[in-house]
Amino acid sequence: MTQILIVEDEEKLARVLELELGYEDYQTTIATDGQRAFQLLQENQYDLVLLDIMLPGISGLEILRRYRKTNTATPILLLTARDEVHDKVSGLDLGANDYITKPFQIEELLARVRAQLRQTGPANSQQDQLSYQDLTIDLQSRDVTRNGEIIDLTPREYDLLTFLLQNKNQVFSRDQLLDKVWGFDYAGDTNVVDVYIRYIRNKIDKPFQKVTLQTVRGVGYTIKDVKQ
Known part of the structure; x- marks a missing residue:
């Protein structure tokens, strides 16, 4: 089953994402702060990461920077606020695959998730x-x-x-x-x-x-x- 890590400190939004992705038969894990998210990324392999930029502990951009030093293949989709233009650019330069601006329609997010997974395939079967x-x-x-x-x-x-x-x-x-x-x-x-x-x-x-x-x-x- 496709494994997705949700890194989002807004617990209600994280729960909505968990439910909607679950309906699509994705297996999800939630992290609500940067330190927990980075720990999970070090200990586990995911097929895709939904990463909020503004997080307590460690920022999303810092997580992205550290993670890309050891993993350059896993797709990362940034969750950004509408006015964070600089952060969007920085995230893409650091190796994010795409971003979506809050508030967003869940159908658009699901479409972006599917698009990224089509390009990479599951982590255990990815073309080398x-x-x-x-x-x-x-x-x-x-x-x-x-x-x-x-x-x-x-x-x-x-x-x-x-x-x-x-x-x-x-x-x-x-x-x-x-x-x-x-x-x-x-x-x-x-x-x-x-x-x-x-x-x-x-x-x-x-x-x-x-x-x-x-x-x-x-x-x-x-x-x-x-x-x-």
């Missing part, structure tokens, strides 16, 4: 690696290598590359990539996608004289299988 030609991504360590050489990607570059590689042969528009990689609530310029595509190409393609990320004019970007 993605490969394309001589490019390899280790989904557990988040190491990216090409021809045996380690490539240093930022968390956002890694997420974008991984998403496209997990969905090979599908063309995604800038808006779709913003939704899937940056998050549903991202309100920035779509040109940020072009910027990050260029960053990735300069790291994984240009030094090796390869072509991985392909542009489909007037549509968006894709990674296509090489025809033999």
Whole structure:
């Protein structure tokens, strides 16, 4: 059964999340303060974490920072207040997969949970690696290598590359990539996608004289299988 850790100090909200996720056949554990949450994360393996930013003891962002040092694969969905724009950006930069703003509709939260779990699968059956030609991504360590050489990607570059590689042969528009990689609530310029595509190409393609990320004019970007 899929294991979800709910880290939320508002006990009524935590209980609602527990009930709603239970109705969807998820197994849940609740932590109402940062110290307890971090202890549980050290002692157990979860398929997904719902993490409130404002917590007593240890803040959600600090938990996220510490946890990503040892676990870079488990999806983390931040629960944020409407005016915490800086914290949302900081959370994504620290390795959060997505965020949802309070107050939220439970249907939207459940949809985001399902989307993250579709990408990763259960913790015990998660695919270990993605490969394309001589490019390899280790989904557990988040190491990216090409021809045996380690490539240093930022968390956002890694997420974008991984998403496209997990969905090979599908063309995604800038808006779709913003939704899937940056998050549903991202309100920035779509040109940020072009910027990050260029960053990735300069790291994984240009030094090796390869072509991985392909542009489909007037549509968006894709990674296509090489025809033999």
